[in-house]
Ligand SMILES: Nc1nc2c(ncn2[C@@H]2O[C@H](COP(=O)(O)OP(=O)(O)OP(=O)(O)O)[C@@H](O)[C@H]2O)c(=O)[nH]1
């Protein structure tokens with residue numbers, strides 16, 4: 425997919441401050457420092473678009489970018505920094521929790537994992553949380569330039585083995601390196617496919633997706649989380 429335009433929209437401190445839900449969104453989430461902002465920049469084809477830092481916990485707000493005037497990328501604060509890390513449990517701020525569970529225009533989450541590490545409890549907790557909350561996601565193993573390909577393979581296989589019993593169908597798995605600029609086309613392809621399904625109206629076996637993705641809630645009306653989830657297009661649900 426060609427990225428003709430990439431525009432920073434806003435940094436939102438909470439779900440209510442996010443822009444309207446008129447455009448499909450694809451969000452990056454994962455442990456602090458896993459490479460979310462870097463991967464967003466790779467996909468956008470712009471350096472320093474989302475801000476990158478070696479300091480964990482750098483991204484603190486919900487950063488929203490509009491691509492090709494028709495869809496959005498969302499850079500989220502990570503988990504596993506500060507007290508969450510000590511407890512070896514994922515923990516992120518309330519805004520991210522609410523965004524992931526209630527944002528109706530959220531099509532798919534890119535759940536990032538460090539390809540150089542064996543399965544981490546904190547990531548396993550998070551993937552279980554995504555599944556429990558019916559958040560559609562694909563797995564993306566990052567920083568493949570830092571380790572040997574065999575090690576990447578072994579870590580992906582070990583992670584897959586840990587979660588395989590949780591799903592009827594395994595989540596889709598991708599690998600990338602923002603530094604080596606690998607994985608861009610593959611991940612843009614995920615987005616492209618999802619956008620095509622939206623344009624087609626709804627997936628053939630996704631009857632709940634008949635409600636238009638882009639329809640914003642009526643002003644002043646808050647839907648329950650349950651209703652909101654039902655309205656999601658479920659495009660990339662891997663199970
Ligand atoms: N070698 C290598 N380093 C990377 C890659 N992607 C990101 N990094 C480095 O990892 C560090 C963290 O990158 P970020 O993109 O800021 O990570 P993040 O997940 O957004 O971090 P937070 O905002 O703190 O949650 C930076 O020093 C990046 O340069 C990669 O593919 N390869």
Ligand SMILES: [Mg+2]
Pocket residue numbers: 460461462475476482483499500
């Ligand atoms: Mg970041």
